[in-house]
Structures are given as C-alpha cells and as structure tokens.
Amino acid sequence: MTGYNNHNIPEAAHTFIDRNISAGILTVAFGPRGSWVCVAANGACDSHGIPRGCKDALRDFLRRGFRIRSIAFPPQGGDRWVVVADQDYSAQGIPDECIQVMDTFRRNKWPMRHIAFPPSGGNSWVIVGTDRVFARSIDDECYQILNNHMQGQRPASGVSFTPDGGWTIFGSDEPFARRIHDDCYRHLRAIAAQGDMIDHVSFVPDGDGYSIIANQASPFTSPNLIRVFENNFFRDSSGKGHSVWARMAAHGVPGVSVAMVLGGAFAWQTSYGVLEAGGQQYVYNDTPFQVASISKPTTAVGVLRSAQGAGANIGLDDPVQQHTTWTIPVQAGGSASWVNEATVALTLAHEGGFNVPGFGGYPDTGTQLPTLDQILAGTPPVNSPKIEIMTRPGPRLYSGGGYVALQRMMQDVTATNFVDWMQSNVLTPLGMSGSTFAVTLPPQLSRAATGHVAGPVAINGKRNRYPESAAAGLYSNVGDLCRIILMLNSGGSLDGVPILTRAMRDRMLLDELGISRSGALAALDCMYAHDGVNAGFYALMRGYPNLGSGFAITTNADHSAGGSAFVAEVVAALEYLYPRDLLPSGHSVIGLDSDQVSAAALDLGVGGR
Template structure:
C-alpha cells in the first residue's frame, strides 16, 4: 500500500499529541484523587461535617508511617508513602520502604505449597505425616483418629493450637522449626497440638501454617526462604521482598522500625523464624503485583506461579486467603499484625480493583478508613467493608489515662452515658489493646484496672480474663492469676494458653 509520507507524519504527530493529552488528563485525575484522599479522608461519610486529613488520622491512631498502593483496572494506579519509617532517625517512609507483612505471609506460603501440588510432589488431601521427615505430628485422642491434611493447614481447619507468634528480639537465641512446633526453649510459644478433631470447624492457627513450612522444606530439601524467593517472589516480580529472618543487612536502610503506640520496638523490630506464618518483609508495590497476578490467573490470562484451575481452587477453599461476597461482588484478602506492624490487602475477583496498606503501628482502624476512602474515590461497586466503625474509645481516653488511670476510666463511663452512639463501645478488643499497652510499658496496676473494666463490660469474653491473668502473673499475684485463667477455661475449655499458664502457676505455688 502506498502512503503519502507527509500525511503519515501528520497522523503520527496527531497521535502523539492525543497521547500526551490523555496522559496529562489521567495524571491530573489521579493527582486529584490523591489530594482529595489526603485532605479529606472521610469524604465518603456524608454525616460528618468536620474534614479529617490523613495526617490528623495518623496522629489520632498514633501511626508513624503509612504506605499505600492502589490497583485499578488490573494495573497499579498510584503508590505513595507518608510519615516516618523511623522517628528517632528522622527517616522518612518512601514507596520502597519495607514493612513486616506479618500474617499476609500466609498468602504466599499457600502459593509455594500449591505449586508443589501442581508439580505432583504433594497431595493436599493426604496425611501430613506422609511428607514430614524431621518431625512427625503427635496425634492423640483429641483428633479422634482423623488425619490432618495440608488442605486443613492452609484453610485453618486442622483443629490446632497456637494462633500467632510474638517474635524474638535481636540478639535472642532463635529456635529451630521443630523446637517451635514442640514448644521447647528457646521457643517462646506453646507446642502445636490438636485442640479438636481436624476438619470440624475453622480455628485460625499460625502453628498449623508453621507445620506447612516444615512440609515444604522436607519435600524440597531447600531453605524455606530460598524456595519462596525462586518459585514465588521472583516470578511475581516482587524484587524487594524476602522471607529471610533476620533480614539481609544490605536492606537495612529500607526497613521500617516497628512501633507500639509511640513506643519504638526494642531493636527496631522482632525476628520471626516462623517464616510461613509471619516472616515476609515487603512493600505495597510488591504486594500489588501479587494482587494483579491473582486476578489475571483467575481469568486464565497469566500463570506466573499457579494455573487458572489451581488459583480458583485456592480461593474457593480459602487456602492462605479469605474470600468474601459483598452484595454480589467478591473479594480476596488478608490482614497481618506483627509486633509493631499492621497491614492489609484486598482485591476484587472480577473487576481489577485492589489496595494494599502497610503501617509501622498497631492500629487496624486507620487501615479500614484508608480502604473505605480509596474504594469510594475509585467507585468500587460494593466495597469490601462492613458498616463504618465509630470513633475509637480506647484512643479517646488514652491521653488522660496515661496521666491518671482513674480519670481515664471516669471519662470512658461518662462518654458511654452521654455519647453512646459516637464511640465504639462494642469492640471487645479496644480496651484489651489499651491494657496491653500499659502492660508492655510496665504499668501493671493501670493495666489491671483497664482489663477489669473490660471484664465488667464483657463478662463472657475469655480474652479479657486471659489478659488480666497475665498482668497478675507479671505482678507475681499468682492466686488472682490462677482464678482468671480458670475462668478462661470455664468460658473456653480448649484454650491451650490458659492450660499452660495454670500448669506454670501450679509449679510456682508448689515451691
């Protein structure tokens, strides 16, 4: 076909001009969204007259750094970081800053394990002891003759103990994976044991995920972090991410420091040898790549790690993820909380939306506000959020309680009478979290008063008694501690921690 060169050049110039205009319009639109998000975080809530900036909400929730990645139409729309990765060093958070992903690690663990299934090296429905070599799961009468499968481990239906892990300060001896599973020193967690028969019901267990970590290592003969890097992280393009515990020294300048309230975690962060359950260091950009790959794999448009069929099976069975349906719109996601870090990701199954929020704080409420704000700005059809939460009552009374615990409790009671609909009085964990802040700061008597208030508010909440029992134990008031742990077992007979603590108290009282 003949073509007039002059006409062709004019067409090229017009196309370039159109593309520049389109790009500028897109950039302006995104920048306007970001500006709106930063200046009025709660713009979606038409009942509120007062605008709240992101900075104001970060201050209220005592969160030093927030890093965000937004996914739209199966692409990363924007990424931005706010605040300080380390306050004392005045190190600003950037989009490359790495945070502990905590339990989000479980999503990537499931990818690694299911890749072994696709390679026919593992059957998710077979007894886990068929694959475990260095350690065998100690079945007992509680499992009622039923065998635990890898599918049970990935979906938290194995009926196992140990919900989560506290990690280890720098310099502490780190346990081996078998010491962790057996609850032997230097492990600081209890043994992973059956608390009811497998397959019966859901019970979240980081302990069960740690068993799957050992299965993967036993099958592959590789270190967990090496296998995940080669077979999961690298194929996904997650070039900044790693399961190495402790993290590589060459990443030191990228690591965020963890905070509990405004208190810096000793040693900057904890170390988690329980890598599958809590060991991933990453940032929102890398996690957004995982969201997009999952969405495309479900449609058969990409298979960087898993096939379409396996991706569908993964989400249908909640293997390492949690799926929810909000008025016909389906989402997958996971939250995470290590000591000094909380984070969350969520992606839609069908229309290419998603968001990742990572922080070096300990408050999930700010993350909920951020997700709600961005979902509103991007006009998600049915946002993956329950009804809006009310203002945090524990943070509202915290400043006064820090100065005078009794006046803080007085304010709580006053607000419950005068403004019952303005504050979140229904969340059992609010006061519990505040009590733990006092406990970690060695204000044991103040912690006991807050835990007692929580018990009075929620007399059938086992965790409130468990928390006060821990405070009494730290105070060496073993009689009152024993009474609280006995109450825990009365309310929750399978509570493994209460059983362990009662044994520990009995041994102390015998001396």
C-alpha cells in the first residue's frame, strides 16, 4: 500500500507527490525560504529554489541510473546541500567532519540511507546507514533512541528534525518522536498501525509543514520484540501494561542498558534513561557502568588463562600461597595448615576460606586510595578488614577478599600490574574495547554512568573507586559483557580466537569458578550467572550454554535504590519474550506484581555468587 500525508508544504511539491505516489517517492526535502525537491522512483523529479549545484548533481545521478536515497539542506541556507544515491554522493558547503564520515561510508561500501541536519546548524548532522549511525551534536535522547531503533532485524531508515528542535525516527518499525506537531505524530502512528512502512518524513524549516511518505506495506507481520520489550515491558496483576521508562521511574533507576545473545550470536542492545538523575546526557549502548562483582568471572577467565597450556604459570590445584610473596595470614584460632589447603580453584569458587565478602569503595572526592598491600593488611587508609583465612577451605563462603588475594597472586606471577595484565590478556583478546579495570577511567571511557542511591540521588563524587580490582573494579558495557557470554557458550573461543581451552571452560562452569551455575553442564536448562552490587550500581549477566543465549543488564541504581528490583523485572520481561531461549522449562513470571516478580526472578538466579 502506498500513501502520503502533507501539511502546509508548497502546493507544487504536494502536486508532484500526489501525481507520482503510485510510482513511489524516493525522497522529499525542504530547504530555507520555500525551497524544495522531490524525486520519484520512475526518475521524475521537480524542485524549486534549490542551489544550482544540487540540481546539477541530482540530474547527473539520475542520468547515470543511480537511485536517490536522501537529499538534505543545512539550516544556514546558501549553497549548502548533499545528495545521497545508492552508488555515490555529492555535497557542497556541509561540515568537513560530515564529509569525512561520508567518505568513510563510500570507502568501506557501507550503504547510506539518510542524512539530516538539526536546526542548530554548525557541525551538527546525522548519517543513517543500513546497520550503523554516525552523528555529531544532535539531541542526546534522539541519538540514544536512534541507536536503539538500529538494533535487530528492523533498523530505522532515517531521522528528521523540526525547525524548533523536535525530531522523529522512522522506518519499518513504529515511529518514535519528541516535540513534533500533534497531527504529524497521529498521522505517523496511523500509517504504521495500518501496516505501512514509513519511508520519509520531511519538515519545512521555516514553518509547521511536513510530508510523510509510505511507499509500501511493511514486510513484517509480527511485532518487533524489542519494541514490545520497551512499550509493554511490565504487565501488572490487573493486566495493565507499563513501559520500560515507567518502570524505571517507579524504581528510581535513572539509566539502564540491556543486551541479548540469541542463537549463538549477538542479537541486540538498547539503552534508556540518563547518566545522572536530572541531567540531559543519555545512556548510550557503549556507556561504561561499574559492573561490580561481575569483575570476578572476568578475573576468573584471566586466572584460567594463566593455568592452561604448556606455558602455564600456575596450577588451579596449587595453593595460592605457592605463587605469591605475600604471606597469607590465618585468623586467631585457625590452623596454619589451612594456608596450603586454600588452592587457586577453591579461592575462585569462594571455597578458599577467605574473609571479607565485599568492599565499599572510596568516594572520588580526593580521598586517598590504599595500596594493594594496605588492603591486604587492613591498614590505613583502608576501610575494610585485614584479608585472611577465617575458616578451613572447603565450605562455600562468598569472599571478595579471596579475589584480592588472587589479584596479588597474579601480579606476583606475571610481574605486571593486575589492571594492565587483564587489559592485555583478557579484555583485549575478548574484544572488550569499552571495558577496563582501571581505578581512574581513561579519557576514551570517561563518559560513564553516575551511581545512585535511593531517591535517586547521585553518590558523592559520582562513582566510588575500587582498587580491589579483581573483586569489584571492572567498568564495562552490556555489549562487552555479552562477549564473555558468547565465549563461554561457544566452549571457550570467540570469533575463532581461543580464549580458554574447552577443558578450562568446562571446569569454570562445572566447579563454578567465579560464576554460579544451575543444571547439569550438558542439560538444556544449564544456566550460569553473576550479578554485581557496587555503591550506586547493579548489574547482571546470565548465559545458557546449550541454548546459545544469554543477556547482560547494567543499571546506575544500587541494590537498595531499586536497581535489583528493576533488573528482576527486566529478567521477567526477557524470559516472557524469549521463552525458548531463556526458559526451556516453560516457566514464566509475567503477570505478577512487582514484589512477586522480584522474588520469582531472584529464585531464577538473579543473585550471583
């Protein structure tokens, strides 16, 4: 089905659209002072008031049989324009950086679908490809939502801006808009509701006019599960649906990112909300969050890598003491023999007898950080007890302190700072380019989420610092965390690169080295998981190795501030939408009230080791 809706556009442009809509309208663009151009799929075109160079470039492309995809004019007017075709582009007077990015598209043969310029002018633009977005100085929420709408099998085809800063994202999926004319929004929703695909939305830059073009019916007959996740995220016991944004507000969660692994491959990732409550910087899919105790399975991968192959530096069944110059103390009343019983594997599994379950971190307000040796000894300025063996190794006793002991061991074994060694030997081989164990974020990762306590209220200094790196110091994003899931699900390799041997990967899951597992390793319902709780943050990762699936969730609200309760609802929503990938038993917690959902999701493994 084809159709259009025009409002307050030049009469000649309306006439051209009306006469050619049956052939298909490839693009409609409006420039300053009443200028416009329209191109039809049959090669017909018409225009008024556009620059001569733009008209010549357009005619040349049409003469050569190119298919026009987008035409745009920066708001400054004058001889500034760009014409994008399926095989090339031509431009004049647009920002140099935009030209550089378009050249990158052309050089790599990435198709460009749409280009747009916000009304702010200057170096402000967005380029939408078939599977990627590049933008500069556009509305921050627009950039977030546009990236969300590029995920999955139904990527957005474009974004358009109103003269007063409103915007809409459109394509084969439901449109998303902010601050556009009410009638325009109603027409967008009506066109999408009748099953048509919105190909173009163009706004007149010096008025309230707009044109909406739908050339064909949408090829999709089933709902997009990502949009269902967003818009019908939680259904309460009365049957009323609530969006992800509504539930974030209800739980006091300022920002969240979610990523999915399906069918043995990365499927999608989306982000919602802001870096800091009350702020206008939005969470992106690559935004670093503190992932707290998810540091532990990541550290375990590093320890296992050191224990595999002919050049192994350690043995998993060796005592930790064998590989460190630090003398491991035993609490008063304990036996000195316990030190030799505390093996690397037992310590990874929280069975090494070490004390100190967790760490509070240090506010980033000029507070002096303790050294690793001060943390181990419990001496000032440390805020945690001395790390020592408090019980005979064997029984499970969750211990962040044991991971700090492993951190010291790894530094002794590798003769390298733990943070640097993990970067080179774990994060980089895994392709986790947006992750770091650094206590102070490097410049390229400095646009990070702020932690929040109940309110939500930003914590003092935005984020506590955790020199207890192996236990709690990892910054990451959901896409990077999914690379750990993909590696574990594929038997220890990722993208053809061996990270762990199959035997080491199996031992990690079987013996629960740094991670929790439920179900037999060969069973369909085998699941591994770990969550993370730092001051101001809550995170969860979970994988199903025999289903090739999993997910990662990061929030900037801590456990007591609603982070874990909200994450439980995320888990419930994902399990409901992907029952064959996440719940092989057919168990579903959808339809429960919030407190019931939280309890049920926790029973399903939200609480990690």
